[in-house]
Amino acid sequence: MPQLGRDGDDLGANDELIAFKDEGEQEEKPNVSSERDLDDVKSSLVNESETTNSSDSEADRRPKPHPDVESRARHGQLFQEGPRKQHDTGLFQPSPYVGYPFFMISDLGNLCSPYLTNGALAPTGRTYLPFQWPLLDIPGRAAIRDSAAPTHLSNSVPVVQHPHMTHLRPLLSYSPEAFSPQRASPGFSPEPAGMSRSPHTACYPMSPGGMTPIPHPLGWLLVSSGFSPRLVPPPQTSVPHPAIVPASVKQEPGPPSTSEHDQEEERKPHIKKPLNAFMLYMREERPKVVAQCKVKESATINQILGQRWHSLSKEEQAKYYDLARKERLLHSKLYPNWSARDNYVSRLTETPHTHTPLSQASPASSLDSPATPTTALASPAGPAQLQPLSLTTKPPRITHSVGRNAVTPGPPTPSSTDTPTSSPHTASSRSSPQPLSHPFFHPPPTSSHR
DNA sequence: GAGCCTTTGAAGGGT
DNA sequence: ACCCTTCAAAGGCTC
Numbered sequence: 001m002p003q004l005g006r007d008g009d010d011l012g013a014n015d016e017l018i019a020f021k022d023e024g025e026q027e028e029k030p031n032v033s034s035e036r037d038l039d040d041v042k043s044s045l046v047n048e049s050e051t052t053n054s055s056d057s058e059a060d061r062r063p064k065p066h067p068d069v070e071s072r073a074r075h076g077q078l079f080q081e082g083p084r085k086q087h088d089t090g091l092f093q094p095s096p097y098v099g100y101p102f103f104m105i106s107d108l109g110n111l112c113s114p115y116l117t118n119g120a121l122a123p124t125g126r127t128y129l130p131f132q133w134p135l136l137d138i139p140g141r142a143a144i145r146d147s148a149a150p151t152h153l154s155n156s157v158p159v160v161q162h163p164h165m166t167h168l169r170p171l172l173s174y175s176p177e178a179f180s181p182q183r184a185s186p187g188f189s190p191e192p193a194g195m196s197r198s199p200h201t202a203c204y205p206m207s208p209g210g211m212t213p214i215p216h217p218l219g220w221l222l223v224s225s226g227f228s229p230r231l232v233p234p235p236q237t238s239v240p241h242p243a244i245v246p247a248s249v250k251q252e253p254g255p256p257s258t259s260e261h262d263q264e265e266e267r268k269p270h271i272k273k274p275l276n277a278f279m280l281y282m283r284e285e286r287p288k289v290v291a292q293c294k295v296k297e298s299a300t301i302n303q304i305l306g307q308r309w310h311s312l313s314k315e316e317q318a319k320y321y322d323l324a325r326k327e328r329l330l331h332s333k334l335y336p337n338w339s340a341r342d343n344y345v346s347r348l349t350e351t352p353h354t355h356t357p358l359s360q361a362s363p364a365s366s367l368d369s370p371a372t373p374t375t376a377l378a379s380p381a382g383p384a385q386l387q388p389l390s391l392t393t394k395p396p397r398i399t400h401s402v403g404r405n406a407v408t409p410g411p412p413t414p415s416s417t418d419t420p421t422s423s424p425h426t427a428s429s430r431s432s433p434q435p436l437s438h439p440f441f442h443p444p445p446t447s448s449h450r
Numbered sequence: 451g452a453g454c455c456t457t458t459g460a461a462g463g464g465t
Numbered sequence: 466a467c468c469c470t471t472c473a474a475a476g477g478c479t480c
Contacts, residue, residue, distance in 0.1 A: 273461080277458075279458075279459075281458090297455085299455040299456040299457080301457090303457065305458090306458065307457090309458070321459090328460080339461080340460070340462065344462090
């Protein structure tokens with residue numbers, strides 16, 4: 001996968017030409033025989049389980065996930081012995097890629113410099129479009145740009161929807177649960193007078209030390225446009241999401257912190273990592289797996305999802321890789337000084353990295369550059385910001401071991417992160433108990449394919 | 451209540 | 466360049 005320069009000047013224009021060749025490369029690797037054996041297994045099992053899917057879908061030509069784990073999961077027998085045949089046409093229906101979320105983009109005539117000096121968008125009229133990168137001439141994005149407007153949306157709000165536009169969580173949802181208005185700061189009123197404001201507001205800190213709420217653009221859009229209720233944030237509750245609750249609130253019943261420094265440390269917003277392709281896929285597919293397999297245990301679900309992930313075609317995976325790349329890109333724009341290392345456990349003991357919010361980024365940042373992606377998430381109620389991602393005051397989890405993935409030394413694996421294939425993690429490099437009984441779930445230790 | 455489990459990918463430090 | 470570690474999401478489970 002293309003790497004983002006820390007300076008953020010790489011907007012992906014170059015790397016768009018890089019093909020997502022993870023699976024393809026793997027097929028050409030020495031382990032190709034075992035790979036194909038697995039595919040054969042999967043294909044045969046697909047034929048066994050799939051009977052009624054439409055014939056013109058991509059699903060017919062791509063390998064299918066092994067039904068064993070899923071069927072057993074649905075029977076609550078995932079870890080019991082004995083493979084089962086399961087003829088369930090619904091289980092392996094293709095998971096059509098769903099497009100990128102809607103984004104509120106400031107005036108299209110002002111795409112290149114929608115920000116005020118304080119990082120906020122000028123409260124001019126806004127055009128609501130799906131997420132897009134109009135300034136990047138990237139193959140495949142035309143479909144997004146050229147998508148047709150849904151007819152069920154309010155006529156007053158020009159909205160264009162991608163035909164696959166049901167995937168609404170990435171980028172908008174680093175704190176997807178952050179819709180509680182209780183977290184809105186009383187002093188924050190970005191919208192111009194008279195402009196309605198949705199109660200669905202996300203609380204995104206504007207600075208590392210504070211929690212300044214930004215009305216969630218998606219929530220506003222969905223509510224105002226009468227969009228599909230499925231996409232409307234859940235009813236507000238009086239309990240903010242734990243990830244957003246300030247540490248001081250969370251710790252209320254507990255013993256006081258050991259020191260003011262600790263408290264201060266815990267209050268600092270935790271800028272989470274951008275989601276990778278698989279995480280985006282999991283977010284999207286998890287509800288389906290839960291519904292289909294009637295399981296809720298994430299460990300089991302993730303096994304199924306990992307299996308399905310490998311069954312996806314290269315094109316399907318490429319879409320998620322592209323989404324992930326965009327997420328990383330936006331993340332790097334929002335937090336140019338952020339480092340994944342900041343979230344390491346050592347963060348608590350080392351001098352924390354100074355996060356520079358977008359609004360405080362140096363003028364040298366490419367925000368004003370013509371190449372700046374127009375992913376600015378305009379605040380529905382006025383001045384908008386690039387939507388800060390995944391902020392929470394929850395400190396990183398502190399593990400007492402050296403890492404549960406560090407148990408088993410794995411074989412040499414490709415390490416480059418430029419391609420999806422090059423995950424350094426192999427099946428043997430992680431301490432996975434491999435509870436699945438089918439051989440398909442026990443890749444050879446030397447296999448490059450997890 | 452904290453941490454584990456389980457998945458893949460990305461990032462960064464170490465060698 | 467390669468290896469290793471950690472984290473990202475999720476919710477049931479364990480201690």
